[in-house]
Amino acid sequence: xxxxxxxxSAAVAIAVPALATAWAQxxxxxxxxxxxxxxxxxxxxxxxxxxxxxxxxxxxxxxxxMILLQGGA
Amino acid sequence: xxVSMARVRILGPRERLEAVLGELQDMEVLHVAPxxxxxxxxxxxxxxxxxxxxxAQADRNxxxxxxxxxxxxxxLERLPATDGRGxxxxxxxxxxxxxxxxxxxxxxxxxxxxxxxxxxxxxRARVARxxxxxxxxxxLDALRGHSGATHPYFLIVETPDGRAVQELREGLARLxxxxxxxxxxxxxxxxxxxxxxxxxxxxxxxxxxLAGAGIQExxxxxxGADATRSPDERLEALDARLATLGSRLDxxxxxxxxxxxxxxxxxxxxxxxxxxxxxxxTSRHAFVLQGFVPEDAVRRLESRLHERVGPxxxxxxxxxxxxxxxxxxxxxxxxxxFRPFEAITRTLPLPRYGSIDPTPFVAVFFPMFFxxxxxxxxxGTVIAALALLLRRGSAxxxxxxxxxxxxxxxxxxxxxxxxxxxxFAGDLGRRLFGLRPLLxxxxxxxxxxxxxxxxxxxxxxxxxxxxxxVSSFRGHRRESLGRGLSALMLVLVALxxxxxxxxxxxxxxxxxxxxxxxxxxxxVVLEGFLxxxxxxxxxxxxxxxxxxxxxxxxxxxxxxxxxRLAGAVGGVLVGILFGLLFHLVNFGLALFGxxxxxxxxxxxxxxxxxxxxxxxxYRPFGHWRPEPGPPSNPNAVKAARSV
Numbered sequence: 001x002x003x004x005x006x007x008x009s010a011a012v013a014i015a016v017p018a019l020a021t022a023w024a025q026x027x028x029x030x031x032x033x034x035x036x037x038x039x040x041x042x043x044x045x046x047x048x049x050x051x052x053x054x055x056x057x058x059x060x061x062x063x064x065x066m067i068l069l070q071g072g073a
Numbered sequence: 074x075x076v077s078m079a080r081v082r083i084l085g086p087r088e089r090l091e092a093v094l095g096e097l098q099d100m101e102v103l104h105v106a107p108x109x110x111x112x113x114x115x116x117x118x119x120x121x122x123x124x125x126x127x128x129a130q131a132d133r134n135x136x137x138x139x140x141x142x143x144x145x146x147x148x149l150e151r152l153p154a155t156d157g158r159g160x161x162x163x164x165x166x167x168x169x170x171x172x173x174x175x176x177x178x179x180x181x182x183x184x185x186x187x188x189x190x191x192x193x194x195x196x197r198a199r200v201a202r203x204x205x206x207x208x209x210x211x212x213l214d215a216l217r218g219h220s221g222a223t224h225p226y227f228l229i230v231e232t233p234d235g236r237a238v239q240e241l242r243e244g245l246a247r248l249x250x251x252x253x254x255x256x257x258x259x260x261x262x263x264x265x266x267x268x269x270x271x272x273x274x275x276x277x278x279x280x281x282x283l284a285g286a287g288i289q290e291x292x293x294x295x296x297g298a299d300a301t302r303s304p305d306e307r308l309e310a311l312d313a314r315l316a317t318l319g320s321r322l323d324x325x326x327x328x329x330x331x332x333x334x335x336x337x338x339x340x341x342x343x344x345x346x347x348x349x350x351x352x353x354x355t356s357r358h359a360f361v362l363q364g365f366v367p368e369d370a371v372r373r374l375e376s377r378l379h380e381r382v383g384p385x386x387x388x389x390x391x392x393x394x395x396x397x398x399x400x401x402x403x404x405x406x407x408x409x410x411f412r413p414f415e416a417i418t419r420t421l422p423l424p425r426y427g428s429i430d431p432t433p434f435v436a437v438f439f440p441m442f443f444x445x446x447x448x449x450x451x452x453g454t455v456i457a458a459l460a461l462l463l464r465r466g467s468a469x470x471x472x473x474x475x476x477x478x479x480x481x482x483x484x485x486x487x488x489x490x491x492x493x494x495x496x497f498a499g500d501l502g503r504r505l506f507g508l509r510p511l512l513x514x515x516x517x518x519x520x521x522x523x524x525x526x527x528x529x530x531x532x533x534x535x536x537x538x539x540x541x542x543v544s545s546f547r548g549h550r551r552e553s554l555g556r557g558l559s560a561l562m563l564v565l566v567a568l569x570x571x572x573x574x575x576x577x578x579x580x581x582x583x584x585x586x587x588x589x590x591x592x593x594x595x596x597v598v599l600e601g602f603l604x605x606x607x608x609x610x611x612x613x614x615x616x617x618x619x620x621x622x623x624x625x626x627x628x629x630x631x632x633x634x635x636x637r638l639a640g641a642v643g644g645v646l647v648g649i650l651f652g653l654l655f656h657l658v659n660f661g662l663a664l665f666g667x668x669x670x671x672x673x674x675x676x677x678x679x680x681x682x683x684x685x686x687x688x689x690x691y692r693p694f695g696h697w698r699p700e701p702g703p704p705s706n707p708n709a710v711k712a713a714r715s716v
Binding site: 044045047048051052054055058059061062065069 | 420519520523613616617619620623669670672673676677
């Protein structure tokens, strides 16, 4: 049972930030496409803007890993 | 590194100004600063100073030169480039009025030839279409043997949906009560060719109907074969005319293109000189011109002006306290090994003069991060091969060369870390020739890999804070101290954490926490109440480097899965192909992901701690070059590097 809760917690810890990142990237991506249509020279900035929300899922990944390792899974 | 600049003031007799400008234009080292006023503060303008009329004349000269450049540019766009054979290359007149007159005549001639070419080309397209339609009627000669009892009409019915022909048929039926013949050809481009035979005595009514329906009649006077020959002849005539027009343009191009190109260069140079001249302050007897020169070029500038213009012209170096560093132009100059990485820093605005050029740090950290993430001998070797391929035939200072050299550095780090992790196409090296990890096994040692990633982040973020403190020390002492203290607190946090998990002796824990508690109020005093939030955000920045481990682990797991799938699928050949395909996908991801994440870590986490954008590009007054894009004068960098 403990293992179940442990793995569920880890899954939630990464799934929620992953969904949040995906939502943020979808919004930024749409705006980025519009920006690039008018100013192609901003491509570097745009790629970086898209990469920025990934911090959320990276932190979620770290937390999930800590849950699993601390729990001895 | 940002090249050190000196602000200089060039003074001399007014009659020497043109000579000085000529020398400066050839030297291409002076970044001209905005004009200075020779009027004493609070004083009235000197009666001897050139007045409003002189300024207006200068403006007129600039406007005329711009207009001439535009006119020459217009001609060069239209005059064909020739191979040089039979080129007569006459000199263009030196007198401006004669030159403008010649340009005006050439403009008229080229415009007329161009118009004729366009007109004839359109006509040719129409005739070609007409010929195509007439081909449809070729087989209808028998119908044209009329003797006056019937009259033929050759029609083009514009009918996007095909309904217009049907409506015509219905109109004719009503008018002629079925006494007509309407034959349709195949519809193309929304037009249907048709031939209509009507009784000879009803032509008037039919023509009124056709006019009312807006239907065109092909102007054919002869039937069948004659009609199709006529367009052929017209096409031949039009081709001959177009060839004549083309050869006339070629003749003009052979004669005038090269001298016009020379003159374009001269006029651009003249415009640059006029603009530089406008930046010089003049009185009746003297001039002053000021600007920025790379520190190492000042002596060369002094001696050249002394030799070529004379001792009456003086180059005076202004003290650092007389000018603001923020106003100085910026040119980056890095050692050969680091120079390709300027391509990465140039995607951001230039750093301010007096701040720190991040290129050397990027040159060390970026390929290292790439290598830590990918860390595979096989992938590194392929990247090295691609880098060599990209480098072949690339221009010395081009972007392609820079990308190839950056890729080369990334490949070297990838191979090194590949050996440290014991990876060759994932675990293939281990299986085939017993490759063993020298540092850690990424498949198993997740926590040590995470610790390595966070440690790299810690080093880079602390370095960023220290650089920020150094960079702002001169102008913003308080901010500098705040950044330095943040770096110190970050180190204390790391010490406390390491002591807590007993990597360091536990005795470190209490002193580190006490030091943090003491530093905290000092930080708030120095940086305000938002400082604690910034400190937390800096800790978040360090944790953000966990992506190095996350992306790296994903990469190695994909490679391992590729190898296992290859072994699990059917026959040997299919397995190898499947494995290769999977590795190819993983390799593509390994190129893209680490690059994006590496750049992001630099731009957001690292640069955010010290980078001060807003520098002005160094653009020395020099000769015009036709290459587009910044820097507008490519000699800017070359000149700075040559000093």
